[in-house]
Amino acid sequence: MIYYDVSDLxxxxxxxxxxxxxxxxxxxxxxxxxEISKKGDYCLIAYHPGMxxxxxxxxxxxxxxxxxxxxxxxxFGLRFKGPHKLDGYLSQRYRSRGARLIHKWRLTIANxxxxxxxxxxxxxxxxxxxxxxxxxxxxxxxxxAPGDLVLIAGGTRGQGPFLSFLEQARKQQGVRLAQMLYxxxxxxxxxxxxxxxxxxxxxxxxxxxRTIDLVITCSRQTAQxxxxxxxxxxxxxxxxxxxxxxxxxxxxxxQAQAGVFTPLYExxxxxxxxxxxxxxxxxxGTREIRKNNLGLARVWESLGxxxxxxxxxxxxxxRQGWMNEEFDRFLQCTGNANGGIVxxxxxxxxxxxxxxxxxLFSVFPSFCEGWGLPIGESLWYGRPAITSNCSAMPEVAxxxxxxxxxxxxxxxxxxxxxxxxxxYRQARVEAIAGMKKRNWKxxxxxxxxxxxxx
Amino acid sequence: xxxxxxxxxxxxxxxxxQVTGIQRVTIEIIKEFVNLAENNEKFGLITFHQDVKxxxxxxxxxxxxxxxxxxxxxxxFGLPISGKSGDLTAYLERRYxxxxxxxxxxxxxxxxxxxxxxxxxxxKGIAKSPASTWQEKKAVWTPVEFEPGSVIYLAxxxxxxIDLTQELGRLRSERGVKIVQIVYDLIPVKHxxxxxxxxxxxxxxxxxxxxxxxxxxxxNAQSTQDDLISFxxxxxxxxxxxxxxxxxxxxxxxxxxxxxxxxxxxxALYARVGTPAxxxxxxxxxxxxGTLEVRKNNWGxxxxxxxxxxxxxxxxxxxxxxxRKGWLNExxxxxxxxTQNLDDYxxxxxxxxxxxxxxxxxxxLFSIFPSFCEGWGLPIGECLWFGRPxxASNTSSMPEVAxxxxxxxDPADLDxxxxxxxxxxxxxYRESRxxxxxSMPMRRWRDVADDIWTTLHSx
Numbered sequence: 001m002i003y004y005d006v007s008d009l010x011x012x013x014x015x016x017x018x019x020x021x022x023x024x025x026x027x028x029x030x031x032x033x034x035e036i037s038k039k040g041d042y043c044l045i046a047y048h049p050g051m052x053x054x055x056x057x058x059x060x061x062x063x064x065x066x067x068x069x070x071x072x073x074x075x076f077g078l079r080f081k082g083p084h085k086l087d088g089y090l091s092q093r094y095r096s097r098g099a100r101l102i103h104k105w106r107l108t109i110a111n112x113x114x115x116x117x118x119x120x121x122x123x124x125x126x127x128x129x130x131x132x133x134x135x136x137x138x139x140x141x142x143x144x145a146p147g148d149l150v151l152i153a154g155g156t157r158g159q160g161p162f163l164s165f166l167e168q169a170r171k172q173q174g175v176r177l178a179q180m181l182y183x184x185x186x187x188x189x190x191x192x193x194x195x196x197x198x199x200x201x202x203x204x205x206x207x208x209x210r211t212i213d214l215v216i217t218c219s220r221q222t223a224q225x226x227x228x229x230x231x232x233x234x235x236x237x238x239x240x241x242x243x244x245x246x247x248x249x250x251x252x253x254x255q256a257q258a259g260v261f262t263p264l265y266e267x268x269x270x271x272x273x274x275x276x277x278x279x280x281x282x283x284x285g286t287r288e289i290r291k292n293n294l295g296l297a298r299v300w301e302s303l304g305x306x307x308x309x310x311x312x313x314x315x316x317x318x319r320q321g322w323m324n325e326e327f328d329r330f331l332q333c334t335g336n337a338n339g340g341i342v343x344x345x346x347x348x349x350x351x352x353x354x355x356x357x358x359x360l361f362s363v364f365p366s367f368c369e370g371w372g373l374p375i376g377e378s379l380w381y382g383r384p385a386i387t388s389n390c391s392a393m394p395e396v397a398x399x400x401x402x403x404x405x406x407x408x409x410x411x412x413x414x415x416x417x418x419x420x421x422x423x424y425r426q427a428r429v430e431a432i433a434g435m436k437k438r439n440w441k442x443x444x445x446x447x448x449x450x451x452x453x454x
Numbered sequence: 455x456x457x458x459x460x461x462x463x464x465x466x467x468x469x470x471x472q473v474t475g476i477q478r479v480t481i482e483i484i485k486e487f488v489n490l491a492e493n494n495e496k497f498g499l500i501t502f503h504q505d506v507k508x509x510x511x512x513x514x515x516x517x518x519x520x521x522x523x524x525x526x527x528x529x530x531f532g533l534p535i536s537g538k539s540g541d542l543t544a545y546l547e548r549r550y551x552x553x554x555x556x557x558x559x560x561x562x563x564x565x566x567x568x569x570x571x572x573x574x575x576x577x578k579g580i581a582k583s584p585a586s587t588w589q590e591k592k593a594v595w596t597p598v599e600f601e602p603g604s605v606i607y608l609a610x611x612x613x614x615x616i617d618l619t620q621e622l623g624r625l626r627s628e629r630g631v632k633i634v635q636i637v638y639d640l641i642p643v644k645h646x647x648x649x650x651x652x653x654x655x656x657x658x659x660x661x662x663x664x665x666x667x668x669x670x671x672x673x674n675a676q677s678t679q680d681d682l683i684s685f686x687x688x689x690x691x692x693x694x695x696x697x698x699x700x701x702x703x704x705x706x707x708x709x710x711x712x713x714x715x716x717x718x719x720x721x722a723l724y725a726r727v728g729t730p731a732x733x734x735x736x737x738x739x740x741x742x743x744g745t746l747e748v749r750k751n752n753w754g755x756x757x758x759x760x761x762x763x764x765x766x767x768x769x770x771x772x773x774x775x776x777x778r779k780g781w782l783n784e785x786x787x788x789x790x791x792x793t794q795n796l797d798d799y800x801x802x803x804x805x806x807x808x809x810x811x812x813x814x815x816x817x818x819l820f821s822i823f824p825s826f827c828e829g830w831g832l833p834i835g836e837c838l839w840f841g842r843p844x845x846a847s848n849t850s851s852m853p854e855v856a857x858x859x860x861x862x863x864d865p866a867d868l869d870x871x872x873x874x875x876x877x878x879x880x881x882x883y884r885e886s887r888x889x890x891x892x893s894m895p896m897r898r899w900r901d902v903a904d905d906i907w908t909t910l911h912s913x
Contacts, residue, residue: 095464121652265646265654274748274782277826278866308761309868333790339757339785 001318002037006076009164010046013072014081024250025440030063032444047162048139050078053141053169054165057236063134071259074134089122112143113123146174149451153180156208159354162338167211178214180409183222183392185290187229192290192367194322206235209262213215214454215240216447218371219392241454243446244298246394247376248439251353267350271395275342275355279312281416282359282383284352284374285366288321288451292388292406294364297412299331301337307420314363317344317355356381361419361428364388372396380437384428386415400435456491457500457511458484461618462610464501467533471524471543478808479899480609480705480741484517486903500606501597502618507620542580548805550779557721566682600628603656609636613660632669632913639829639851640681642747648749652782661685670696670913672906674830675851687695695912700905701854704835705898706812712909725807731776734801734814736769740875741818741842743811745835746802747780750834751824751847751865756789756800759870763799773880776803776814815840820878820887823847824865831855839896843887845874859894861887 009030012023033042044057063075086107089270090100111118156163169175186193186201209230211217215222215238223240230237264273285291293316300314314337331341347355356362362378368391375396378385387393389403402419404412419425463480473481485500489499497512516530523543525544527533542563548554567574600606606625612618612635624633642649642657653679664671665686671694673679680696684695686726724732746748751776756870761775773796790800806814815821819835834855837844848862878884 117655119657140614265643265651268646270647270649270651270782277748278754278868308764309758309872335789338760339753342785416673436669 001041001043002033002058003043003142003148004033005046005150005152005154006044007046008161009072010049010078011078011301013069013076014049014078015232016069020275022154025245025443027064027066028250028440029153029444029447030059030062032063032441033448034059034062036445036448040082041315044137045142046076047159047165050079051451052161054142054162056142056427057137058138060139061135065097071329072229075137077136077139082160085284086119106296127193137215138180142169144169144173144175147176147452148173149176149178151178151451152178152212155204163207163211166293170211170213176454177212178451179212179376181206181215181217181222181226183224184229184369185368188225189290189368192288192323194317200239202229205229206233209235209238212239214236217242217320218245219394219395221392222370222406227264231309241450243443243450244438245371245373245376246435246438246440247380249356250379250382251349252438264354267348268354269348269351271350272344272347275313275315275344276358279360280315280358280444282315282355282362282378283316283364284317284355284362284377285320285364286318287316287324287327289323289326289365291321292367293324293327294330295406295409295412296363296365297337297341299409300340301334302409302413303416303420304338304340311340312339312420314343315355315359317347321344352377353381356383361381361385363412363416364393365404365412366393367391367406369393375401376438379432379435382429382432384419384432386412386419395435397435399430455496455601456487456499457498457598457600457604457606458487458514459501459606459608459610460484460499461501461612464531464533467524467528467531469674472526473522473524473527477524478773481517481522483609483897486900487907488514488518490904490907497605498598501595502621509598509600509625511598512593512595516591516593525857530591542575544577544807545580548807549646560664568599579729590715600625600629600631603632605632605634605913607634607906607910611638614656618873619660619663619667623663624671633667634670634672634910634913635664635668636674637664637673637678637682638674639678639827640685641656641827641829643685644681645749645827648747662689662691665691665694668695670698670909672698672700672909674700674702675854677851677854678829688831689862698909700902700909702830702832702835703895703899703902704839704856705896706815706836706839707899713778723813724908727813728807728810731803731810732804733815734772734774734803738819739774739801739817740771741774741814741821741837742837743776743814743821744756744823745777745780746775746783746786748782748785749826750777750780751826752783752786753789753823754865754868754871755795755822756786758868758875758897759799760793760796761868761872762875763796766879769821770799772801773800773803774803774818776806776811791858812840815842818842820844822871822875823852824863824871825852826865828852829833832862835897838891838894841888841891843878843891845878845882 006026008022009026016023025114030044042059044059044062046055046057047053048055063071066072066075072079086104091106094100094103107118152168166175167179172179184205186198188207192199215223215226217226217240220242223242226240227237283293283296287293296314300311303311318346331337336342341420344351344355356378361380361384362374364372364374364378364385364387366388368370370392372393375385375393379397379400384402385397385406386402388395388406390406394401394403402415405410406413419428460480463477466477481564487497497514500509500511501513504510519526529552543562543563546560550556550559551768563578564573606622622633626633635764640661642654671682672684676699679699682694682697685691707878737741739847742750742752742755746752755773759770763770777787790796795801803810803814818837820843821833823831823833823846825831825847829851831852832845834846838856838859844856845861845863846855847865849865853860853862861874861878863871
């Protein structure tokens with residue numbers, strides 16, 4: 001019997017309307033496991049924050065096609081606490097609480113009177129109704145047998161009772177535990193993290209190492225870093241196996257389209273369409289120091305001097321992260337590198353997909369990564385990618401990506417200049433077309449096989 | 455019987471009193487319609503104005519007057535005139551965005567003017583409007599009984615007005631009235647990047663509605679017609695019943711020639727053109743006319759200027775943007791702020807009057823219009839009307855305005871824009887383009903009116 005830990009998902013969907021990156025990968029994996037497993041050898045396990053205990057459920061009724069927080073909450077038997085999109089819209093627009101309240105009522109009434117047109121116009125989409133059609137899962141007490149395997153898919157920090165419960169089950173009932181580990185960067189490259197974070201991470205990792213029987217990492221680099229980090233601390237590292245992540249970018253199911261021109265404006269907001277109106281190169285990722293935003297911006301400024309108007313714009317698509325003051329100051333002082341750099345703040349999944357599809361190529365010159373999703377995603381849409389030659393990044397796409405040294409801006413500049421040449425870019429596009437790309441089903445299959453053989 | 459819907463015009467004058475480009479064009483066309491109708495046929499103005507509730511018609515003879523001021527129009531239609539003397543109102547509207555500001559400064563200026571015995575208004579180019587001879591007559595509105603076969607011509611944007619569309623649909627099916635709508639562009643659905651979110655939905659609904667209720671659609675460019683046809687195809691709608699193309703004009707109706715030489719008297723330059731415009735135009739410049747919005751590629755043009763400045767140094771003429779402040783143009787504003795208006799090599803003349811615009815066109819080296827997409831591109835023709843060369847985009851409807859008489863560039867390829875400008879900066883080449891323009895057949899608004907009139911009779 002394999003237990004898949006969905007505590008992370010529960011936590012995520014209680015607060016968020018949409019399944020973002022990791023949560024969506026989990027939902028796909030949970031659903032795919034259900035397809036490939038035989039009856040009675042696969043189960044969901046979670047620490048339920050409502051019942052305050054560890055419970056298990058049969059995944060047969062897992063809402064595969066659900067996309068929103070309320071739908072998942074209905075399944076998990078939780079109350080959805082997350083913000084409606086309307087709240088997000090209001091907080092962007094109105095500063096005082098009173099105004100937000102008044103306009104919330106006004107818009108809701110206006111929307112009811114116009115039969116949903118008001119929300120549609122403002123890009124709020126249809127707000128999920130309170131009652132969903134999702135059938136709730138039947139939770140029950142876990143009954144372990146020796147040899148059962150529990151896969152902990154995310155972090156377990158802040159879930160002390162859950163972890164103690166599992167530790168006890170391991171001791172008493174012979175349950176084996178596996179932990180999914182996406183990176184050990186706080187230990188291998190602590191300079192990119194806030195003070196104190198590496199300590200906490202080290203404590204957690206050592207505790208987990210003593211508890212678990214198997215570590216599954218997404219890259220060979222992470223596996224190696226994990227073993228090194230543990231042995232350096234005088235412990236014996238748990239066995240590690242590697243399951244590579246996918247290249248696929250999980251898009252939302254396309255909405256029903258009227259087919260009138262391309263109704264882009266239904267999914268893509270104006271700032272994104274505008275940023276993409278001129279030819280551009282894309283850099284996706286949270287804007288934090290580790291992603292080398294500053295280095296890339298410097299390269300762009302230098303290229304701007306040489307290529308002038310021929311240089312495409314550089315779009316940074318992502319959320320504002322931490323410790324990136326240098327980059328922010330650079331943008332301010334140089335006027336976004338003389339206008340060559342454009343920011344797209346917190347794009348939605350649809351918008352990121354749109355940006356990938358329409359870019360000339362993408363650049364991902366990060367200093368270190370546990371995997372490097374944006375590299376594969378760019379290739380998934382057939383667009384060439386330039387990335388760093390260190391850490392786990394070369395494992396993502398091998399010869400299909402171009403490489404540069406993130407510590408040597410000259411090499412990054414050379415790589416970008418080469419890619420700016422249309423003939424070379426075309427050659428790379430053609431090479432990518434012949435690439436075998438991994439989707440998330442491949443990932444789930446491999447993970448299942450790994451768990452079975454453990 | 456042909457009915458011209460002037461709801462748009464009334465809506466405009468309900469808020470403003472100053473007459474600008476679009477209103478002048480509408481008046482010009484109505485005037486010509488009146489002339490054409492005199493011989494044998496009837497022609498009326500109607501409105502579906504929300505204040506009136508039902509279609510009402512009035513006699514168009516009023517528009518035959520040679521020069522109509524905004525005040526006269528407001529008075530005739532019984533609309534509020536915002537202010538006491540026409541030119542003062544216009545001055546205030548140009549200067550102050552808020553109503554209370556206009557009221558406050560109106561009072562202030564009037565008082566100051568009285569104290570300085572008329573010097574204040576004179577110094578600001580405000581002339582008291584002539585004594586009223588027009589107040590005697592007011593528009594007489596009568597309810598319309600539409601005869602079958604009469605034509606309603608909708609020249610304005612009617613999208614987003616559900617009541618009106620329903621009313622028109624009813625008239626068409628019950629009374630056999632024929633409906634002709636003019637469609638200027640499909641930008642909101644074809645290029646949503648340049649439109650504030652939400653507008654596209656309303657526009658799309660309207661296009662679907664038009665498919666059901668119009669007997670003819672007039673577009674002003676071939677490219678708009680093509681867009682309409684593909685819209686119907688992609689939307690799985692039946693093809694639009696009857697699409698005709700009537701190109702717009704090159705003529706600049708705003709103003710007669712503005713004297714450029716210092717000329718004294720009431721017509722003096724300084725009386726008609728404000729100091730900011732004169733000031734901006736004191737040294738050689740290139741002109742870009744249009745609302746300051748993202749679609750007009752202001753940012754791209756500013757980038758080009760930055761690049762040219764590095765190459766040409768102070769030999770580069772300055773770049774003047776003349777237009778109202780629009781929307782979604784943060785990139786451009788950010789750029790200007792960061793570079794201090796590119797060391798003032800870029801100037802903005804905000805909300806120019808017609809006379810100022812005419813002056814700027816006449817005095818420019820050439821003009822540039824690198825917009826991403828347009829339904830027509832009035833500034834292209836207008837610049838040629840003043841005999842100055844133009845560089846425009848090679849996309850959407852813009853090549854249809856004046857064909858070979860214009861130089862072209864790709865708006866998304868700033869390098870090609872720079873190349874086109876550099877060629878035009880050469881005096882010999884520019885002179886050859888000016889010579890070329892002299893031989894161009896210019897289309898006037900009267901011609902447009904004639905064409906529409908003929909088209910309306912073929913419904």
